[in-house]
Amino acid sequence: MRIYIVSTLNTYYDTIDIVRQNLEISGFIGLTDRHDSDAVSGYMNYAPYCRQHGITHIPVDNYSMRDEATKELLSRERIDLLLVVGWQRLIPDWLIEHSTYGAIGVHGSSRGITKGRGRSPQNWALILGHEQFQLSIFKIDPGIDSGSVIDTRTFSYDDHDDINTSYYKVAWLTGEMLVDCLSSGKIQRGEVVPQDDTPEYLPKRSPKHGAIDWRRSSREIFNFIRAQTRPYPGAFTSVSGIKCRIWAARPFALELRSNQPPGTVLKIYPNGDMIVQTGGGLLLVDDYSTESDDLNLETGLVFESADFREQMLEIAEAHQEKYPDLPLSRDILSLIC
Known part of the structure; x- marks a missing residue:
């Protein structure tokens, strides 16, 4: 199976390395060098990593990958499976369809993938004081974190955790799930569970909301x-x-x-x-x-x-204005009421 990684974030380095140590990675899709850390928060150039381990590195210039140049470039690749770990844009339909087994993503929240779709789930989990996080790998479809679930694991938070240790835990568990589900053939057989509950969404945060x-x-x-x-x-x-x-x-x-x-x-x-x-x-x-x-x-x-409630109102109103059809998480609403 020709597995391609899609990533540009340093927080998923461990995931990628776990996959590499257990499975063959045929290609790696990343961003060109001009997309530095000022343009993409947490950016990592994986080209040196790919050279070190003999993996073909394919840099793209357009983060959305919806332009004709990127489509022409990647359409030349024979891709069986895309593992999307650290790409903060929706994967275009044409690229999913180009891959034999589609694309696998990772998402979770303190209330699971369906009740915590959207933005900054780990940050929100810690802000809300939740003590666990449910992490899922899933088949990517055209929606936002809406694809059928392949596997789910849960980890705990304690007072020694912060956003960094949360990322460490997510990266490690993601790598283990991907390796286990590929090694067992679960992904190849298409063994998935549809998300059938009513979804809720976590909103975007901005630096100004750190007051x-x-x-x-x-x-x-x-x-x-x-x-x-x-x-x-x-x-x-x-x-x-x-x-x-x-x-x-x-x-x-x-x-x-x-x-x-x-x-x-x-x-x-x-x-x-x-x-x-x-x-x-x-x-x-x-x-x-x-x-x-x-x-x-x-x-x-x-x-x-600052006024925390006013912050939350601003965050909620911005989400509802941009995404009126995506209902906010009840946890977020509880911070306003």
Whole structure:
């Protein structure tokens, strides 16, 4: 079987390597070099990897792959199966039909593939404080994450997880599922289960939606921060128009009599760690960066609070305006009501 990988994201490196170690990869479709990390978040140029392992690398210039030049280029390839792992665009119908066994994708959410179609499912799972994630590989069809399911596995989150460890878990399990289902012949035999439940969709997030609402509880802010840490732009707060990006923090369990407003810096330790008052407890901030050296962090300083509900309303309204026929996840709606 001539297996082709379609990827341009570094988060699926482990998936690709697991597949390569167990199965033969005949070709690799990626983006041309001009699509650098500024153009595609998490971009990785897999050309060196392909050279190292003797895999044919086919760079395309158009991310949508709907242009005639890309169609002419890829139509020359004899493709039995496409494994789409880290390509943030819908695969065009012509390419699916060109592949003997079609294309396999991966998606999931804390409520499974059908109830969490759409954008940023791992970020949303952590923001919402969910403790597990259901991951599926599926046959790609013209819809959004709507194809029949081949296999599903579940993993857990604990307080040590952030968006990076979530990506590690997803990549590892995806690789295992692909290898198991190809080695057993399940994919070749077309053993799938249609999605027959009513779908729900997760909306797109933008960097501006990383502003922290200090009036929320320490636990909620902890989840908000770890869901957006590096390689994302990060959760942030501001003082006098200067941003402070917070990369890591955790609830600080200490009962104190404090009448300071949420966002107040109660203590700064010699190593730079901060204790910040929240709307429900304290937060230890131990990894952060400021956009200007002019920001003098000191005890008593009060960080500005965003309005989390207003953020969610903006996100929901943008989704409903662009995709009126794709109902929002009940989890997202619960953050607005």
